[in-house]
Amino acid sequence: MVQMTEVVKIRRKVLAEVARLTFTDELNxxxxxxxxxxxxxxxxxxxxxxxxxxxxxxxxxxxxxxAQPLDVGMDQAAADALDGKIADMPIVNIMPEACDQCPIDKxxxxxxxxxxxxxxxxxxCPKKAINVVHNQAYIDKIKCVECGLCKKSCMYGAIVEINRxxxxxxxxxxxxxxxxxxxxxxxxxxxxxxxxxxxxPFGAITEQxxxxxxxxxxxxxxxxxxxxxxxxxxxxxxxxxxxxxFSALKKAGFHDVWEASFGADIVTxxxxxxxxxxxxxxxxxxxxxxxxxFVGLVKKELPNLVDQISTTVSPMVATGKVIKNNDPxxxxxxxxxxxxxxxxxxxxxxxxxxxxxxxxxxxxxxxAGVNLYEIGETEFETTATRxxxxxxxxxxxTQAVLDAAAKLSPELIIKPHRAEGLQNCKIALQQMEAGxxxxxxxxxxxxxxxxxxxxxxxxxxxxxxxxxxTFAASSSMEIAPDNQKAVDESKKxxxxxxx
Numbered sequence: 001m002v003q004m005t006e007v008v009k010i011r012r013k014v015l016a017e018v019a020r021l022t023f024t025d026e027l028n029x030x031x032x033x034x035x036x037x038x039x040x041x042x043x044x045x046x047x048x049x050x051x052x053x054x055x056x057x058x059x060x061x062x063x064x065x066x067a068q069p070l071d072v073g074m075d076q077a078a079a080d081a082l083d084g085k086i087a088d089m090p091i092v093n094i095m096p097e098a099c100d101q102c103p104i105d106k107x108x109x110x111x112x113x114x115x116x117x118x119x120x121x122x123x124x125c126p127k128k129a130i131n132v133v134h135n136q137a138y139i140d141k142i143k144c145v146e147c148g149l150c151k152k153s154c155m156y157g158a159i160v161e162i163n164r165x166x167x168x169x170x171x172x173x174x175x176x177x178x179x180x181x182x183x184x185x186x187x188x189x190x191x192x193x194x195x196x197x198x199x200x201p202f203g204a205i206t207e208q209x210x211x212x213x214x215x216x217x218x219x220x221x222x223x224x225x226x227x228x229x230x231x232x233x234x235x236x237x238x239x240x241x242x243x244x245x246f247s248a249l250k251k252a253g254f255h256d257v258w259e260a261s262f263g264a265d266i267v268t269x270x271x272x273x274x275x276x277x278x279x280x281x282x283x284x285x286x287x288x289x290x291x292x293x294f295v296g297l298v299k300k301e302l303p304n305l306v307d308q309i310s311t312t313v314s315p316m317v318a319t320g321k322v323i324k325n326n327d328p329x330x331x332x333x334x335x336x337x338x339x340x341x342x343x344x345x346x347x348x349x350x351x352x353x354x355x356x357x358x359x360x361x362x363x364x365x366x367x368a369g370v371n372l373y374e375i376g377e378t379e380f381e382t383t384a385t386r387x388x389x390x391x392x393x394x395x396x397x398t399q400a401v402l403d404a405a406a407k408l409s410p411e412l413i414i415k416p417h418r419a420e421g422l423q424n425c426k427i428a429l430q431q432m433e434a435g436x437x438x439x440x441x442x443x444x445x446x447x448x449x450x451x452x453x454x455x456x457x458x459x460x461x462x463x464x465x466x467x468x469x470t471f472a473a474s475s476s477m478e479i480a481p482d483n484q485k486a487v488d489e490s491k492k493x494x495x496x497x498x499x
Contacts, residue, residue, distance in 0.1 A: 006047060007203035012363055013039050014058070015211060018065050019367020022215040027082060029075045032062055053097070060095040065209045070095075081212040091208050091342045092192045094183050098204035102164045104181045106146040109137045112158035120153040169199035171423035172301065191296030193422065193446045194339035194455030207339050210354045211364055214333055217353075218253035222331045225323050226254040226361075227316065229336030230261040230384075230392035231451050234467035235358040235458040240372050242471065243380035249361075251375070252368040260334065261384035263319030264290075264391040265486035268400045268479075269408075270312040270496045275401070275441060276409055283308055285432055285440040288397050290314045292344035293446035297422050302429055308442075311497040313348070315391060316341060320351030321494045335361045337454030340446065357456025382475050385483050389472035393465060394420050394450035398443045403479040418443035420450065 017035045021027040040054040048054055060070055066081035069089060080087075109121075115135045122130045122137070129143035130150060137158070139150070151159040166175050166183055174189035175196050183204065185196075197205040217224050226249045233242055246257045267290065279286050289295055289310040298305050313321070320332045333354045334341060345352040356364070365372065382389060387400035398416045405412045417439035419428040425444040431437045447453040452464035459467075477483050490496065 005201075007201065010039060010058075010203060011061070011206070012359065014061050014065055015209065015360060015363035016366040018062065019211055019215060019364045020369075021367075022082070022212050023219070023367050023369075027078050027212065029073075029078060032074055032078065035062075057095060057098045060097055061203075061206060064093060064095070064206050066212050067208045067210055082216060084213050084216055086210065086213060087208070089208065090185070090187055090190070090192065091339055092185065092190065092194060092197060093206060093208065094185060095204050095206060096182055098202050099183045099200075100181070100202075100204075102166075102177070102181070102183070102202070103162050104164075104177050105139075105141055106162060107139055107144065107148065107151055108160055108162055109139055110158050110160055111136070112156050113137050113154075114156055114158070116155070118155075120155065121150040121159060124149040124153040165199040165201055166196040166205060169195040171195075171421060171426070172297070189300060191293045191300065191422070191446070192340050192343050193293035193296075195446075197339070198455045207357075208342065209360055210342075210356060211360050211367075214354050214356060215364065215367070217331050223255040223327060223329055224253065224331040224333060225327075226257045227260050227319050227323070227332060227334045228257060229316070229334070229338070229451060230259070230264065230389050230472075231337050231454075231457070231464055231468060232335065232358065233471040234452070234464035235337075236362065236372055238463065238467065241377050241380065242382075243378035244372055244375045246380060247375045247378055248365055248370050248372050252365055252370050254333075255330075258319055258323060259382060259384055259389075260315045260319050260336070261382065261388040261391060262483075262486060263315035263317070263322065264388040264397075264400065265385050265480040265483045266318045266322075266490045266496065267312055267315050267391075268387065268397075268404050269481070269487065269490045270318075271310050271397075272401055272405045272408060272412075272480075274310055274312055274497070275405070275414065276412055279440050285442060286310055287429070287442040287444055290391065290397055291340070291445050291447075291451075292338070293340040293422065294425055294444035296340065296343075297425060297444070297446070298429070301426055302433075305429055305433060308429075311499050313351075313496055313498065314344065315388075316344070317348045317351045318494075318496065320348065321496075322489050324351055325492070325494055337447075337451050337457040339455055357454075358458050359456050362458060382471070383483075383485070384475065385477040385479055385486075386472045386475045387479050388483070388486075389475060390468060392451045392468050394418065394445050394448075394453075395443065396450060398441065400480060401441065404481055407479060407481050414441050415439045416441045416443065418445070420445045420448045420453075422446050 067086045068077035069087045113136045127143045129140045342355040345355045390396035419425045449461045453461045
């Protein structure tokens with residue numbers, strides 16, 4: 001399982017308790033205040049200076065959990081959440097009160113300094129920011145411009161570079177420390193992948209959650225459809241069967257449960273047709289469009305390559321379109337490992353109403369009093385192909401398209417390349433554009449390992465990979481053209497392409 005740190009424990013306690021209070025009609029200021037006593041106790045454990053600081057941070061966390069801004073009172077925040085209101089703010093946010101203990105000094109002279117005669121560090125510094133104090137080099141932070149030349153020049157390796165975990169996790173340089181040593185996010189660069197949230201050891205970075213709004217839809221008797229991302233099979237324990245997950249969601253109030261991997265089969269068919277129609281006649285290569293963080297990277301960092309992105313919608317959106325077409329009154333909730341999907345959902349309100357992570361849905365079930373392990377095993381057969389289910393893994397999209405094309409268009413010459421991690425994706429695309437990589441189809445995934453490595457997962461990546469493979473192999477259909485229902489749906493005019 002994912003490492004159970006104190007940050008994770010607190011986050012999940014809050015999610016579960018907010019869910020419970022919502023289900024029991026007790027979500028109000030008084031009960032939320034009582035919740036603080038359960039999560040942050042007077043006698044510890046203590047992670048910050050005092051119980052008041054702990055509770056101030058907890059208050060902010062609760063507001064984000066209810067999808068409300070920090071500048072409103074708790075009463076108003078709870079009332080607005082129960083009314084279904086969602087604050088107009090970014091998905092990934094920083095809790096200022098929690099961000100206060102990371103060092104800002106990027107370069108630091110350690111005790112390994114020998115005060116050598118050469119003083120290469122002093123000689124290399126363009127700002128004369130290094131002096132010798134008590135037989136050891138010292139960096140004047142007022143003069144230092146953090147160029148790193150001193151570190152490179154020290155023959156003893158006595159100067160170390162210290163990066164904030166959140167900064168180090170961000171491949172796009174979208175998060176920095178301000179003059180008050182607080183982390184701030186530059187949303188013009190940020191693609192809201194959630195890497196910084198996972199990296200922050202103080203739990204200061206969180207995301208907007210719709211757990212209250214979804215529960216209210218369930219309690220109102222709406223036909224709420226859960227749509228599970230392909231990685232779901234590994235997330236709730238190695239002994240939990242897919243049928244148990246479906247039954248648990250229905251017991252919690254969901255009207256029906258669909259697999260996003262069904263939409264993956266539609267996407268495979270559509271991307272194959274799009275590739276055949278555009279490469280190489282209209283463009284030299286085409287990229288996948290399933291990962292919203294990857295798409296955001298191209299749009300913000302490599303705008304000249306935007307036209308190379310596949311116009312086919314993602315499996316989430318494709319499945320949502322099918323559900324909504326079958327039931328216009330459906331409320332569709334995508335459940336997966338990704339924070340960026342919450343951003344993507346805002347772009348397709350006609351197909352997706354809410355997005356929740358596996359972590360959020362697990363705690364919704366706790367709040368509803370549903371125990372997955374107590375639910376009897378039920379028969380279950382996937383509605384997707386083997387390749388549709390392996391979309392969850394890095395390389396899965398590529399293999400699905402290759403296999404489908406081999407059957408439908410064997411004359412196509414597809415030369416694939418793929419990368420994981422935003423920086424790796426950026427470098428690979430630049431090399432493809434320059435002709436240094438001989439490929440015409442590119443799969444980009446923001447998270448290492450693909451979706452099974454996303455920031456909202458519950459299970460270890462290695463376990464997830466094996467369980468996804470095992471589950472995918474259970475399908476009676478191998479490739480997208482074998483899924484007749486997906487083939488039939490793809491023929492409908494449901495706007496599978498964005499342009």
